[in-house]
Amino acid sequence: MLTPIIPYLRWELMPSQPGHYQAYQLRGAIGNLFRDWFIMHQHLGRQYLYQHPLVQYKVIEGLPMVVGLGLGAELLAALEPPRQLMMNHVSVEFKEVRLVSEVYEPDFATPRRFQFATPWLALNEDNYARYREHEAYERREAVREMLQSILIGNILSFAKGLGLSILARLQANIENWHAEPVRAKQRESGLLLGFTAGGEITFSAPPFWGFGKQSSRGHGVMITQKMG
Structure with missing residues (x-):
């Protein structure tokens, strides 16, 4: 059986100034920026979508990231990453945005x-x-x-x-x-x-x-x- 190959894309947003960023702040800011795309924020109108999110938001060692898989990766590839966001009522500028594109090959058998x-x-x-x-x-x-x-x-x-x-x-x-x-x-x-x-x-x-x-x-x- 062929292993499916699933697109994976990650935005790495490098702030101009170090700060104490939180993933939920990143999700709120980008979800508001791309509110027309429900995959970005898991809401359809006022209704929350109870399904596994295909776009996720992370802050790893101070680095804000937006990670997409499958349709989420395809959407991130079609959108322009932000160079500035309002996070917790503070304007955050990004000196660089790195795009990391890979393929994910799922394996549900190997320990x-x-x-x-x-x-x-x-x-x-x-x-x-x-x-x-x-x-x-x-x-x-x-x-x-x-x-x-x-x-x-x-x-x-x-x-x-x-x-x-x-x-x-x-x-x-x-x-x-x-x-x-x-x-x-x-x-x-x-x-x-x-x-x-x-x-x-x-x-x-x-x-x-x-x-x-x-x-x-x-x-x-x-x-x-x-x-x-």
């Missing part, structure tokens, strides 16, 4: 090491209650199995968003994890629970690609690497 580079927001309201119950009774193995199941579900959602069929049975083994509170937006008073986690998985992630809740805002960036 790889994985690590989350940004907190993974794995839990919804239902499984958050289950997680708290397991933690209260120190059921660490139950927590591991739950997180592994959620991670596989995230990858299935990713594949569905790209129109991919997975013939092999996905396997995930989370060897270590740590929960930490995450504030998704500065304006939000509540905190979400994020996880740093690593282990083995039969999956190859695209560069700087996020999984789980609020992945378009920089959360859940997974790094995968072949073993051996």
Whole structure:
């Protein structure tokens, strides 16, 4: 069976001045700039689209990035990257915009090491209650199995968003994890629970690609690497 080849494009926006930039600020600024393109902001009118985002926003080591996959990459290729944005009520100019174009060849069979580079927001309201119950009774193995199941579900959602069929049975083994509170937006008073986690998985992630809740805002960036 032929491996599908999926376009991948990344804008790397290099600010003229260093600053404390946030992925949700970048998403808001660019989503507003390209409001006519729903793929850029996951909204159709006032309705939020509950599907895996094909354009995602990151700030990695202070560098703002816009990452597109499949239709998202094709759209980024057709648009002109901004040279200036209003982020958190401050005008930010970019001295250079780098375009990184690649192809992504998905692999759902070969074991790889994985690590989350940004907190993974794995839990919804239902499984958050289950997680708290397991933690209260120190059921660490139950927590591991739950997180592994959620991670596989995230990858299935990713594949569905790209129109991919997975013939092999996905396997995930989370060897270590740590929960930490995450504030998704500065304006939000509540905190979400994020996880740093690593282990083995039969999956190859695209560069700087996020999984789980609020992945378009920089959360859940997974790094995968072949073993051996």
